[in-house]
Amino acid sequence: MTNIEVKEFLKKVKAHYQEFKCDEEFIIREWIENLIPYDKNDIYEKFKEHLENESVQKEVPKIHVLTKWLTPIQEKKAKKQPFKGQFICRWCGEKCSNTYILSLHEERCLRLKFVSKICDKLLIDPKPFFGNLFQITLDELDNQYDAFILKVIEEEKKQHKLNNFEKAGIRDYYNHVLEKREEN
Numbered sequence: 001m002t003n004i005e006v007k008e009f010l011k012k013v014k015a016h017y018q019e020f021k022c023d024e025e026f027i028i029r030e031w032i033e034n035l036i037p038y039d040k041n042d043i044y045e046k047f048k049e050h051l052e053n054e055s056v057q058k059e060v061p062k063i064h065v066l067t068k069w070l071t072p073i074q075e076k077k078a079k080k081q082p083f084k085g086q087f088i089c090r091w092c093g094e095k096c097s098n099t100y101i102l103s104l105h106e107e108r109c110l111r112l113k114f115v116s117k118i119c120d121k122l123l124i125d126p127k128p129f130f131g132n133l134f135q136i137t138l139d140e141l142d143n144q145y146d147a148f149i150l151k152v153i154e155e156e157k158k159q160h161k162l163n164n165f166e167k168a169g170i171r172d173y174y175n176h177v178l179e180k181r182e183e184n
C-alpha cells in the first residue's frame, strides 16, 4: 500500500469504529509502516472479514490482526517468478516438461508471433491456414506454412506493407525451403 492508501484505509476504519484513534502522527506512522508491505486489496479483504466476524466485530481491528497470514507484495512477486531449472516459454510463459519440448514450443511461439504480425499487416485471415492459433502445434504449423507463405508473397506483391526484415524472412524461407521442394 502507499502512504495515501493507508490514510484512506484509516478513514474507513474510523467510519466503522468511532472510538478508533488515528489522528495522532505516531499512530498514523505506525499503521503506514506496517501496512506498506501489503497489497491494498488484501488489507481491505481482511478488514471486511473482521467486520463480518461476530466474535470480534465489536473490537477495533489491530494492525497484527489485519496483516496476519497475509503474504507481502514482494513475496508474492517472487513466487510468480520461475524457479531455476523450470522450462518456461519466453514468449507465452507456458511451462514445458524438458528442454527439448521447450525448444519446440518456443520455436512454435516465435513463428506464431511472426505469422500474426504478417497477418495483421496484410489483412490475411490466419484461420483457413492454421485454424486456432492458440492451440496449433509446431507440426501443424509446418504443414500449412508453405501455403501461408505463398499467400503472403501474393498479397505483398499487391500491398507492399512488409518491412525489410519481414521481407527477408519470407524470401529466405522461399529460397531455402519452397524452391528446393519444387525442384524435387
Ligand SMILES: [Zn+2]
Binding pocket: 089, 090, 091, 092, 093, 094, 105, 106, 109
Ligand atoms: Zn510459448
